Amino acid sequence: MSASASASSPPASSLPPSTSPTITLTNPTPKERTRTWLYNQTEWGNSLTVPAYLEREEYLLSIPLARNGGITNWILTDTSSSCSPVNNNNDDDDDGERPVLAACETLRKRALVRDPADGTVRDVWAYGVASVFTNKEFRGRGYAGKMMELLRGYMAGQHRETGEPAFSVLFSDIGKQFYAKHGWIPLENTQIEYRVRENPPEPEPSSSSSSSSIITLLGDEHIPELAERDEELLRKEIAKPNPVNPSKVRVAVIPDLDALQWHFYREAFICNAAFGRKPSVHGALYTSPSTGSRVWAWFERNHYGGPEKPEKNLLSFLRFVIEDEHISDEELSEAVVGIFRAAEKEAKDWKCSKVEIWNPNPRVRKAAEAATEFQTTFVVRQDKNLASLNWFGEGSAQDLDWVANERFEWC
Template identity: 75%
Template sequence: MSTSALPSSTSPTIILTNPTPPERNRTWTYSQPEWGNSLTVPEYLNREEYLLTIPLARNGGITNWILTDSAAAVNPDTTERPVLASCETLRKRALVRGKDGIVRDVWAYGIASVFTYSEFRGRGYASKMIELLREYMTAKQQESGEPAFSILFSDIGKEFYAKHGWMPLENTQIEYRVKESPVEFDASVIKLLGDEDLAALTERDEELIRREMALPNSSEVSKTRVAVLPDIDTLQWHFYRQAFICNTAYGRKPTVHGALYTSPSTGSRVWGLFERNHYGGPNKPEKNVLSFLRFVVEDSDIIDEELSEAVVGIFRAAEKEAKDWECSKVEIWNPLGRVRKIVEIAAEFESIFVVRDAKNLASLNWFGEGTAEDLDWVVNERFEWC
């Protein structure tokens, strides 16, 4: 479609719909320079196809969307429609504790890969697509109760998505640079976590979150509480994606997904799960980051000395993995107050505390009564990113 023939974003012929496989592949090809990072176009296409086969994607777990003009002529050679903008939604298990104090199992929809072809930008198409998607979710919620809320992570600041209802909430992180020779962790105290550990830990984590959700907000008891669950399918989406990129770039896959500490006095555990994000790959390692997906303190009453030993040991293990996988930085989003304090006191990490205001802004659209600002977003951590 020539730019001179482009319809207005307010045209009644503009619709939100699902792409055909050729339309989806064309969209992925156009978006590869934006999100392909170290992957070539064929590698990026293979990764996106692969991610549609993993457990989180099954039974409608991942849905691709395009904005198109229903009145435009279809390409006679490819039978493809013009794609003005595109995105995808990921359905995730979640919890809501209402004002009645009852915790309910719900679905939340994550929005990802919002993209407009460069020649079509500045015409309001992305805004139209997001508005149509919001209307679709709102109607679906009113009909069936699904989704209860939606999340996304903005890389274009706060204003664009906020005007459509996705409000940026807590967005902080601790980060530290990976040293040339990281301090070794004590392997007699810290256990590295592999595939075989994930199922039991995620089940235990869900128990802890349900227990936390059953309680009112400590400062404002009237707040509605919401949480996306870090279940095995949600975490595996990150690990499968990571494995594909690492195997393509380095010819091997990570086997360590985190680290765990067990209290010698009570047997309670502290663990952190992390992923490697190779934004620069082997050629630009300064762009690679190891990110904690989830950090769990099983017993909130763990004594300071043991929690310090746990946090320092787990962060050392993370730094070692970061070094082994050519990551220049380690980060953890919205850390617990006690965890933050310990990391900042530990001089070896030389950590800094950052309030994000431009990229990876965790934002939430609430479809129930009230607004997103009135919610208590429990466990707002990296595992929810999509």
């Protein structure tokens, strides 16, 4: 299959310069889109076979967040190419496929922006950018850079006309420079992580009064109610001024049902292909015995190495929520230990060797570091998964307060 992909590529010697006026950013036909997947499966196929990867990419177009126009595929192409039908419609009659010089996709996400001038909070759209890719033969010619320049121009133009998108996020795996040139500025990128033990402690029997007895494992049935509650809490939080600098604009992507389900559907597909089963546990919840308030976290398994290479697999927290910020340190510690143990057990069951939590709340970090059984490490990410934000409003992305900058936004 990859042979037919390269057969339809133009020879490198006939490639136009990235500055050519005939280079454009447009939407691929279905066949062209399949070709972008054939190109990039060599990089991101991980444990999936080529057919399974193509099936997954097709499937990902139909899941929450992406369906109903939530996802847009983009290609950088050359309108002067001899095999160019210059056809922007997604019809199937595309025998003369255009060259795919670079490709990416954007995912539309619900988001919030707080204006410090009057304290109003607006519901807005943000675009996540994903799967930025240039076929190996075409690299180093400025195509990906040109694509990001055009994509930024498109989004900024839309913003000027309609006010949307308010901003865009992406997660750079190639360091800080490349995307920053086009306005996606890396902001806070810390994490705590811990290794999964050979023999993690078994959960305590439910009659015990230890932390695990007040831990509930979260399945599909819990997602809608907790996502709604999380959004309510986030709206309250973002309505307040930034505690250190009240003049900052505050922004957040909403960790709503679709945002979470996108991860769980994707994860289920990959787990099923690699292990023949799907995860039923998506997180863990602690209930305070004194007040009934809750602390919960969602997580996903990332099988970069598949069943054979557990050392490459990890379990990532998507979102960590503290329902009542006045919860005592003692109870928060109990919550952290209980939730981390539940995550570790899932990681172990799914051949993941590490657990990571992005931009942890300082109190969660403190509790995690005090719980010596996990031996957590605090890391500032420098090269991979750098959460970066392009702001289309006044001022600079550097001056924003990005609230709830956590893994659920990744795409």
